[in-house]
Amino acid sequence: MSQLMKVNSSYREWVLTVAKRFRKSQIKAAVKVNNEMLRFYWSLGQDISSLHMSAKYGSSFYKSLSADLHEIFPEVHSFSVTNLKYMQYFYELYPAEAIRPQLGDKFTEQENCPRLEDDFSPDIFCIPWGHQKQLVDKCKGNTTKALFYVRKTIENNWSRAVLLNVLDSDLYERHGKAFSNFAATLPIPQSDLAQEITKDPYNFDFLTIRGKYDEKELKDAMMANTERFLMELGNGFAFLGREVRLEVGNTEKFIDLLFYNVKIHSYIVVEVKSTDFDSSYAGQLGTYVAAVNHQMKSETDNPTIGLLICKNMDRVEAQYALESSSQPLGISTYQLSKMIPDKFKSSLPTIEEIEKNFKENKK
Helix, strand or coil: CCCCHHHHHHHHHHHHHHHHHHHHHHHHHHHHHHHHHHHHHHHHHHHHHHCHHHHHHCCCHHHHHHHHHHHCCCCCCCHHHHHHHHHHHHHHCCCHHHHHHHHHCCEEEEECCEEEEECCCHHHHCCHHHHHHHHHHHHCCCHHHHHHHHHHHHHHHCHHHHHHHHHHHHHHHHHHHCEEHHHHHCCCCHHHHHCCCCCCEEEEECCCECCCCCCHHHHHHHHHHHHHHHHHHHEEEEEEEEEEEEECCCEEEEEEEEEECCCEEEEEEEEECCCCCCCHHHHHHHHHHHHHHHCCCCCCCCCCCEEEEEEECHHHHHHHHHHCCCCCCHHHHHECHHHHHHHHHHHHHCCCHHHHHHHHHHC
8 A cells, every 4th residue: 555545535535436436347348248248159159050050061060160260269268169059059048039029129130130239238148158058058948937047147146156056946937936815915016026026835955954843943944044045035035033023912923934025115924834734824824914014014115915834735725715815925835855864863972972982981
């Protein structure tokens, strides 16, 4: 640090401002470079696919193209055989006709092939190439699924590792799938937004608990993994508390878990059950939702939503329970995979046994 930086506070503030501006320009430049690179990859993939190059020239086509491009651009490392194949798959995952709704009429005709205009960049060009290669591997033939993950990546700023974990969790298949009465109890578009923040089933594979667990053990495990639990709930959930006390008439009630969702501006009451769904759970949850509306909700908040997460559910019984409730409720299930055998814990030596054994060995 220079002497001027040490003694002159206004100079120091100005230098820090310059540094922030430079960092911002670096980020913008990196995004622009990534955008242009992916546009080129898409267009080259379009050439390879549309002109049926591999069919015309055989299986050695990619090897020949890679060698020829490396000869012209020896300093560029993007033209490996594998990367060229990914370029073709990239285009075929997002063919022009499939992403046309993204682009509107932003096409020009050249050699009877649709081309992206230079001043337009749909979402598919806004995430890194490494992310797109993962989507190619996991979403082959399903453009809608791939675009879902593209938008979620942009919305949540997912790293490549996080995206891979999310892909492995089958988020697309589970997203917005809670059994709910939102359409009947909430106005549009809030009902659609409420459905969007749900999943079924919820993936609690990050929990490790014994086979015969009870409700307290399940909730304790969730709280011990709060960050992972919040990630599974989704973007926008803020945790407000566990066993939140409410006064309902002359009785005390305790909400399992209370959240606020900043995307839909609503309190979310979450009840977690280690057993199969029972219609009485919906009545209990509806009471909690009504109580939060009366005691916590402000004029600027949207109606409170209840979410019940059970081990399993009978959809007919759940449907009847939802139809009988005037409160907006969603019902989902959860899945677990990391179960500790019940006898495993008892087979471990206690602290006293370890100490006793240690003392005997010292003699």
